[in-house]
Amino acid sequence: MSTQPAGAMPAPTNQSRRAAIASFVGTTIEWYDFFIYGTAAALVFGPLFFAESTPFIATLSAFATFAVGFLARPVGGLIFGHFGDRFGRKRALVVTLVMMGLATTGIGLLPTYASIGFWAPTLLVFLRLIQGVAVGGEWGGAVLLAAEHAPKGRSVFYASFAQLGSPAGQILSLLAFRLASLLDKQAFLEWGWRLPFLVSAVLLLVGLAIRLGVEESPDFERTRREVGAAQAPIREVLGTSLKPLFLAAGANTMGIASVYLFNTFMIAYTTQYLGIERATILDALLVGAFVQLVMTPVGARIAELIRNERLFLQLALVWAMLAPYPLFLLVDTRAVWAITLGLCINIIGVATFYAVIAGYVANAFPTRVRYTAISIAYQFCGAIAGGLTPVIGTILAEQFRGHWWPIAAFGTTLALISFVCVTLLAGHQRRASALAVAA
Structure with missing residues (x-):
């Protein structure tokens, strides 16, 4: 499937560049906020908010609250998909950014179990729900704001x-916790972990200033003038695009789950099961995030040049199926250079896949209901593949202590699901195009 015209690439306009930058900055902030929760869940939320549990149960409970955010993401996708298809992408994105910034800052101010008991994990779950709703509405709108400009x-x-916001947000979150980790253990547990969350208040102001300077999507405005905005986009999507909706959700599996298997869970796995220092794995993940930041635009540009996004995605997924085995083999050595190398090898397939999947999936749906469709697909996939991945990883690590291959096989399975759905989605689109031509 190709979206490329013959001849040279057309030059971008000022609004094209501005929309791309706004999407990048906005998603960077949103993912920073979302990722610092995952890092804190792996490092400190267990003892701080589930103090009366065993270390294993406390970690599992912390990751369960992490999963709660994923369960809220489909709600955010439904709400803001509807809002964005009816009233515009820009308005929806301003609201999601404000929600995320306030919720994340709130977590940084939250008392712990030692101070208020049961209310500490309760409020933590509530603020995590707000984060989930916000990021659930953010992704689809940010993708479309850039793509439709x-x-x-x-x-x-x-x-x-x-x-690009995903690796950039990951880099910022890792840097924030790396700097906070320079404190001694007692200071870090008492107040140092809060600093990355409180920084979100500043990032919120920066993101709003940039996002408010972008015009509404020209595709959305044109569709609204010509055929009118969808009055019930959810019903329209479910009534006309159910099959591509399921395929799009499955296609996103690897892009979503890989972050939480090879980043969030990896922190807990290396520190708790291999005895690796917290700073060591954070540094290795930071290098991997920089590799992803570089490989994302490289992957997108290569896919654009070969003019076959389906083939490019399939090749990236084959890499992603194979890479977990050298990754865990290298991590098991406990050597800093080996861990870093393993993460970088693994991230190449994941990053290039993630770069292209958003535009590939967005092109499967009409502009009129596109925000709703890709938000439902991505966020329902996120609720399952993303939220449960670190939980499943923790269970596998506990049940197969001393053996990494079950976790690597789990990573391969995730990539295989995406491979099958990417292939089937391309076939569905070819048949839909043929029917449209015949009609």
Whole structure:
């Protein structure tokens, strides 16, 4: 499936660039907020908010609250998908950014179990729900704001700017916790862990200033003028696009779950089961995030040049199926260089896949209901593949102590699911195009 016109690539306009930058900055902030929760869940939330549990149960409970955010993401996708398809992408994205910033800052101010007992984990879950709703509405709108402002034939590449927010947010979150980890253990547990959350208040102001300077999506405005905005986009999507909706959800599996298997869970696995220092794994993950940041636009550009996104995605997924085995083999050595190398090898397939999947999936749906459709697909996948991944990883690590291969096989399974759905989605689109031509 190709979205590229013949000849040279058209030059981007000022609004194209501005929309791409706004999508990148906005998603960076949103993912920073979302990721610092995952890092804190792996490092401190267990003893601070579930103090009366055993270390295993406390970690599992902390990851369970992490999963709660994923369960809220489909709700955010439904709410803001509807809002974005009816009233515009920009308005929806301003609201999601404010919600995320306030919820994350709130977590940084939250008393612990030692101070208020049962109310500490209760409030933590509530604020995590707000985070989940916000990020659930953010992704689809950010992808479309960039893609629908893109020059003709370049929507997949421009959509990748929203995807850049994931590694950038990961880098910022790791840097924040790396700096906080320079404190002694007692200070870190008492107040140092709060600093990354409180920084979100500043990032919120920066993100709003940039996002408010972008015009509404020209595709959305044109569709609203010509056929009118969808009055019930959820019902329209479920009534006309159910099969591609399920395939799009499955296609996103690897892009979502890999972050939480090879980042969030990896922190707990290496520190608790292999005895690796917290600073060591954070440094290795930081290098991996920089590799992802570089490989994301490289992958998007290669896919654009070969003019076959399906084939590119399939090749990236084959890499992703194989990479977990050298990754865990290298991590098991406990050597810093080996852990870093393993993470970098693994991230190449994941990053290039993630760069292209957003635009590929967005092109499967009409503009009129596109925000709703891709939000439902991505966020329902996120609720399952993302939220449960660190929980499943923790259970596998506990049940197969001393053996890494079950976790690697789990990673391969996730990539295989995406491979099958990407292939089937391409076939569905070919048949839909043929029927449209015949009609």
